[in-house]
Amino acid sequence: MIQEPKSASPIAGTFYYDIISPFSYFYIKQRHRLAKRVDIKPAPILLGGLFRSTDNRGPGEVEAKRPHTYQYCVWRADKLGLPFQFPDHHPFLTAAAQRLLAQQDAQWEMVERAFEYVWVEGKDPNLSWPQFCQYLGLASDTPKPDAPEIKAKLISNTEKAKVDGAFGLPTLVIQGHAFFWGGVDTIDWALDYLDRPEMFEEVTYQHDGQLPSGL
Template sequence: MSSKVAATFYYDIISPFAYFYIKQRQRLESKLDITPVPVLLGGLLRATNNKGPGEVAVKRPHFYQFCVWQAEKLGIPFRFPEHHPFITVAPQRLLLEQQANWEMVEKAFDYIWVEGKDPNLSWSEFCIYLGLAADTPKPESLEIKERLVTNTNQAKLDGAFGVPALIVNQRCFWGVDTIDWTLDYLARPGMFEEASYAYAGKVPNGLL
């Protein structure tokens, strides 16, 4: 019997931080059994009254250049796609339809963030890159459409407000910089019941 804790990883291939996260996921795999679940980041952001950094003009160059620096620090290949942000509905539906395992998920991210491609502009090539037939159609079934929406809604219910988001024991750890926090939590599972954490989670909002 596995002693690993079950975890859910919500992702959208549009996110460079999700790319950085999956390239480091082995740091967690000895302790967690992580299931990758595709969502639509745009839908999740709208549902939580949030905006991605790529949608804020003044933030875009800072965010994008930080990503270049982050990749350099991590020592992983990184290249921006033709344009960003871009629509990920079709590729996210495809990954859901294919019940994509980690190998396929990582290939999808590599197509964006290593090859620097937008799959909407080269769909057949994207499919081949994933190990699928070149004539694989873009998923249009109502079932897949509804399941992707359901995944996105469930991510919100689980406390996610962006990606990458890892859910462990009903706790949401958002962002690539929370890997260390997740490891500390697994070593100290009573963390959130400690007085300082409990208070921080309920600090009154002085602007309301």
């Protein structure tokens, strides 16, 4: 009797996120496409801190980009068949919520609930903290984390994201390669990389990834 070869075990991947990002919401709702190939661990960071450390800005901070980006999100959610509702204001501060997720070592179920509170319920956790905690399955009187070790953990995650090549969110890191942003667009790129792990060693990738600036 011929035995079928065993399927390879999933490789490890790190998914950096901040609930401020609608593109991260889209991504996590599509992560099942990678589930058989990558064991993805969610890691909360502070997007604002990552932007500052990489001299970057989010589209919500650029007046000309705001309408286009937000309307694109409405279109993208509709195409993906996802419920979607912007909070009453955006961007907003996420430090307390991200610290809570770091404190809880939040796994996918809680991470998804946190994103859904913002992008399905359309709420800012800062304005409804007890309800946010309950939505995550925690006690309504859970305090906003203020312990130095939790703050340090979130800062460390953010610094690690930069070292891993992240400059925005969402970013999935696999074997030292960062697949950034676009909501779900780079899932296909990640899948192609898994089929072609020598991709980034190819001449075109090496050459074009090191092009000098002409400015």
